[in-house]
Amino acid sequence: MPHQPIEPHGRGQNPNPNPNMPPALLCLSFFRDNGCFAAGMDRGFRIFSCDPFREIIRREVDVGGISVVDMHFQYTIMALVGGGPHPMYPPNKVILWDGNQGRCIGELSFRTEVRSVRFHRDRVVVVLEHKVYVYNLADLKLLHQIETISNPKGLCAVSQLAGSLVLVCPGLHKGQVRVEHFAPKKTKFIMAHDSGIACFALNPDGLFLATASSKGTLVRVFNTVDGALLREVRRGADRAGIYSLAFSATGQWLAASSDKGTVHVFGLNFNTKSPGNDNSQCASGSNLAVTQPRSFRSIVRGVLPKYFSSEWSVAQFRLPEGSHCIVAFGHQKNTVAILGMDGSFYRCEFDPANGGEMTQLEYHNFLKPEEAF
Template identity: 70%
Template sequence: MAALSACSSPSWPLSDPISNPNPSPNPNPSPSPNPNSNFLSVPQHDHTDQSQIAEESSSSVEERRTAAEEHEEDENEDEEEEQEEEAPANSINDNLSQSPSFVPSLLHISFNQDHGCFAAGTDHGFRIFNCDPFREIFRRDFDHGGGIGVVEMLFRCNILALVGGGPDPQYPLNKVMIWDDHQSRCIGELSFRSEVRAVRLRRDRIIVVLEQKIFVYNFADLKLLHQIETIANPKGLCAVSQVSGALVLVCLGLQKGQVRVEHYGSKRTKFIMAHDSRIACFALTQDGRLLATASTKGTLVRIFNTVDGTLLQEVRRGADRAEIYSLAFSSDAQWLAVSSDKGTIHVFSLKINSGSPGNDKAHIASDPNLAVQSASSSLSFIRGVLPKYFSSEWSVAQFRLHEASQYIVAFGHQKNTIVVLGMDASFYRCQFDPVTGGEMTQMEYYNFLKPEETS
């Protein structure tokens, strides 16, 4: 899942509002108030790098999360009256207390798991948007401080993970706050001895990324299930599969250029030496079968089979160095999108399922469905003579933006479309021609912090 955070907060962090780190018992903990349900304040624990955990009972958290998934987006708006009553206690204001022209500073942007929504963390709170059609679903602004450096959604439900950020963070940078938006308050927290770099959510797991460690928790009761040590990871790089079934988790290994793949279903760990340079970015398909990686050099992107570590395909973004901001697979794994500091969004065609012989760098995967087709190049007949640059696979389509901002990209729900989010609060929807390729067509533009600025 792609995410970007401003430099003023930890790289790729999660933001969360924490006004009350130890929530007091609440007789109505469920998304739809139920006087018969209970909220428990659990004794604090210490899990190695953790100093404390305050949480709901396992049944209450699971009940809350499951019920949330049954609600549509519009129901979040129906809770405004209830949230207004709670506002004084939680220091929350659904409408900006500043003048209408006030625009908060953006600290973080990230897509949800199916790329149908995105979250923005600001120096005053957070906002949630729908991608298609584009619209703001809701916002939460805090009266004092309010900096949110990370907002991690769980599909479209009312449960989010938050981490403080910015010059005046709403919560400590070493805490992950589990936020229930139906109650407009935190229902649990995870506390650590160092800053949280990122958070990833599944319906059954919470993954917290620190500088050199990753913790995997059971969502229902916040029980610690696994700890992983990594090389220095200031960006908080981590990816998890999202389809129901066994979890596949990808993180940095303990060596430069190495990625680690955890297959929890088969209880197997696979290490892949993906690049000679340090890993800058990676992305995982929803089913966890394919992995795309880029190094700090930023010229090549490689696609691997996560089961056996086979290199399936290699594509070239460009010849000069670049910082890769995001990688994204299409839902059918036929396309790969890449954004970088060069300002151009690239879309590559993936030949993973073609069954043709692989190129010089690719090998046939053990799974015949993941066999790779050789790179198509008019110069392939003298590949051994000319430099590899000339026989590289280049992007099919491109969309050019300003180099001054950072962008993340995902594939839209409409066919052959991409959605681009910028740290300048820009929202673009573009369409590419899968046959002729070339320059993409801009379909929509919005400044999501200034909705009146559209084109």
């Protein structure tokens, strides 16, 4: 991708920028295959490769914050939204930037601030606090619009693999999620929690949905086709803010990060002895099992309090409590990548058989000068 500068629109410029101060992070996001991540900052943005870790794109100006960065799967088109005290672009606009051409190829304007943007192969999804818009990427024609409950975080997830678009967003009621299957034109509402939704994630093909509530104690896994509850796993017994959820590419593992400073990995195994393909097995819900001895689960159920009978994590990685981080599974087997809003990057490995504490394989601070491009 050519390293062309992105010019700010001149809105809210800071008259006294200090280039010697380290940039402040406004957002972090993994891209579709988790091979790269973006850091939106108060002075532009940077994009990094996860494995090997290296900075691959830097777009910085003296002024101009970016609060949303997303990239199309072909790594040529980016969606940018201005943010922070001195936004590079108006926060109610989505700027579509073509890296090959080094120019803006489109804009989408709204009456209220843009909370998040998601790409699917030929679609771009824009999330506002009370609405979700779906556009055709080729001509930016509006195809669908969805009303939601208040969604200040911009919660939205889209399927990542080629084929039919599956989109998940908050519903119209507290604790409810809405699943749109666009090819069959089917909508499914799932009452996932009694309290508000804090976070959710789709597996790559959009068949499974993981959700966490504002209480942050339980994570539930649903079949997006029929809304069936497939599994319930427990992050902990006390309240926590869940920052991110992530499925592994195969659907065997689920990871969660929270403000308790611990990243958890849960095992979700499929019974391959059952008839039918993987998708039909998963949809039934009867063949989804967690890698925890059945004897232990059978003993504690009905004897100890309910939280002991929930499925607990297989592996953990501990950060300072209060750390704001997001997690994704790495390309290497049994690894996770963890990004912190303090500029930290961790790559860790977990033992799928014995579980326990993960092994730290790599650490970088991607905001430090020595890590600069």
